[in-house]
Amino acid sequence: MPNEEIYASRKLRVKRMRPRDPAEVFRSSSPLELFFDLIFAVSVSLASAQLVTAETHSDIGGGMLSYLMVFFAVWWAWMNFTWFASAFDADDWLYRVLALTQMAGVVVLAVGTTAAMTSGDYRIIIAGYVVMRLALVAQWIRASRSHPGLKRTALRYAVCIPIVQVLWICYPLVPAQFAVPVFFFLVLCEISVPLFAERAGQTPWHPEHIADRYGSFTLIVLGESVLASTAAAANAFENASQLLQFSLLGVGGFILAAGLWWVYFSSDASVWLQKRKAPMVFGYGHYFVFAAAGAFSAGVKVLLDHEAGSSGLSSTVAVATLTIPVAIFLLGVWSLILRHCLRGIYKWAFLAVALLIGACLLLPYFTPTTSSDVTIAVASVLSAAGLMIVLVVLIEASGVRDQDRPAPELA
Known part of the structure; x- marks a missing residue:
C-alpha cells in the first residue's frame, strides 16, 4: 500500500487505530484528554453540590448513597475512556468526533x-x-x-458493553424497593466487562500515561475543595460578625486540600504500575479516592452552612462530613500507592495519623460544654489540619519523594 496508515479512504483521512507503545517516552495527557477531564469536572461539581444539600438537611445516609451511585456513572465513563486512550489513540477526526460524542453524553449526565x-x-x-x-x-x-x-479483546468489549447498556435502559422500570440492589448488580456487571475482556489479551496501556491521567483527575476533584475554601475566605469578609470562624475554616480547609495534594503526589504511581501485574486494583481502587475528594469539597461547604447557622446538623456530624472523606482519601492512597513505598515505622505512622484525622469528629465530645458550638467545629477542622501537617512531615522524613528520582551525578 502506498500509505498503510490510511485504510478506509484517502479522502476520509481515517487512520488505522494501532496499539500505542507501552514504553513510549514522555507520554502524557493529550489536549483532548484534558478537555475531557474538564467536562467531567462539571458532573463532579453538580454531584458534590447535591450532596451538600442532602447533608445540610440532615439526610446524610440517603444523600451519600445517591452521591456514590451518581459518582459511579461519572467515574466509570471517565476511567474506561482513559484506559482505552492509553492503549489506542489515533487522534484522527473520527477519534475526536467519537470522543466529543462521549463528552456530550457527560453533559447530558450532568x-x-x-x-x-x-x-x-x-x-x-x-x-x-x-x-x-x-x-x-x-x-x-x-x-x-x-x-x-487484540481482536478478541476488543470484540469482547464491543459486545459486552452494549448488553449491559440494554440493562441500564430497563433500570427505570425496576420497582423502587429493588432499585438499589439492582443498581449495584448492574455496577457488578459493568466492572466485570474489563475483567472478562482482558483475559483474551491485555491491552497495551502505558504506566506513565495512566499515572498522569489519574493525577490530572485528582487535581480537578481537589480543585473543588480549594474553591470551597476560597468561598469560606470570601464569606469571612462578608460576615464581619463571624470573621474569625470563617477565616479559620478557610485556612483549615486549604491546609487539608494542600495536604491531600502533597500526599497523593509524593510518589510516582507509574513505578508501582510498572512493577505490579494488577492494574485493575489501581484503576478500580481510585473510585474511593475520587469519590472521597468530591465528598471532602462538599464537607467544606456543609461546615460553612453550619457556621452560618443555616444547618441543623450537630457539630459532630458537620465535622464528620469533612474529616471522614479526608481519612478515606488518605487510606485509599496509602493502600494503592504508599504502602508499597513507605518503609518501617513510616508506613504505620502514616496509617495511624490518617485514622486520627478521621477521628477528629469526636473532638466535640472532649470539649468543655461552655465552649460555643461554632468554636467546637472550627477547632475540629484545625485539629485535622494540624494532623495533616504532621502527615506531610512524615512523608518528607521518610524520603519517599526521593525514591523514584535519579541520583545526582557527582562533578
Missing part, C-alpha cells in the same frame, strides 16, 4: 444529576451514560480491526 439525587429519577443520567458507552463501543470496533492479537 443535567440529570439533580433529578437523580433529589428524586431518584435516573432517566436523564442513563441517557447520557448510554451515549458515552456506545461511543466507546464504536472505538472498540475500530480497535478490533487494528491488531490481530
Whole structure:
C-alpha cells in the first residue's frame, strides 16, 4: 500500500487505530484528554453540590448513597475512556468526533444529576451514560480491526458493553424497593466487562500515561475543595460578625486540600504500575479516592452552612462530613500507592495519623460544654489540619519523594 496508515479512504483521512507503545517516552495527557477531564469536572461539581444539600438537611445516609451511585456513572465513563486512550489513540477526526460524542453524553449526565439525587429519577443520567458507552463501543470496533492479537479483546468489549447498556435502559422500570440492589448488580456487571475482556489479551496501556491521567483527575476533584475554601475566605469578609470562624475554616480547609495534594503526589504511581501485574486494583481502587475528594469539597461547604447557622446538623456530624472523606482519601492512597513505598515505622505512622484525622469528629465530645458550638467545629477542622501537617512531615522524613528520582551525578 502506498500509505498503510490510511485504510478506509484517502479522502476520509481515517487512520488505522494501532496499539500505542507501552514504553513510549514522555507520554502524557493529550489536549483532548484534558478537555475531557474538564467536562467531567462539571458532573463532579453538580454531584458534590447535591450532596451538600442532602447533608445540610440532615439526610446524610440517603444523600451519600445517591452521591456514590451518581459518582459511579461519572467515574466509570471517565476511567474506561482513559484506559482505552492509553492503549489506542489515533487522534484522527473520527477519534475526536467519537470522543466529543462521549463528552456530550457527560453533559447530558450532568443535567440529570439533580433529578437523580433529589428524586431518584435516573432517566436523564442513563441517557447520557448510554451515549458515552456506545461511543466507546464504536472505538472498540475500530480497535478490533487494528491488531490481530487484540481482536478478541476488543470484540469482547464491543459486545459486552452494549448488553449491559440494554440493562441500564430497563433500570427505570425496576420497582423502587429493588432499585438499589439492582443498581449495584448492574455496577457488578459493568466492572466485570474489563475483567472478562482482558483475559483474551491485555491491552497495551502505558504506566506513565495512566499515572498522569489519574493525577490530572485528582487535581480537578481537589480543585473543588480549594474553591470551597476560597468561598469560606470570601464569606469571612462578608460576615464581619463571624470573621474569625470563617477565616479559620478557610485556612483549615486549604491546609487539608494542600495536604491531600502533597500526599497523593509524593510518589510516582507509574513505578508501582510498572512493577505490579494488577492494574485493575489501581484503576478500580481510585473510585474511593475520587469519590472521597468530591465528598471532602462538599464537607467544606456543609461546615460553612453550619457556621452560618443555616444547618441543623450537630457539630459532630458537620465535622464528620469533612474529616471522614479526608481519612478515606488518605487510606485509599496509602493502600494503592504508599504502602508499597513507605518503609518501617513510616508506613504505620502514616496509617495511624490518617485514622486520627478521621477521628477528629469526636473532638466535640472532649470539649468543655461552655465552649460555643461554632468554636467546637472550627477547632475540629484545625485539629485535622494540624494532623495533616504532621502527615506531610512524615512523608518528607521518610524520603519517599526521593525514591523514584535519579541520583545526582557527582562533578
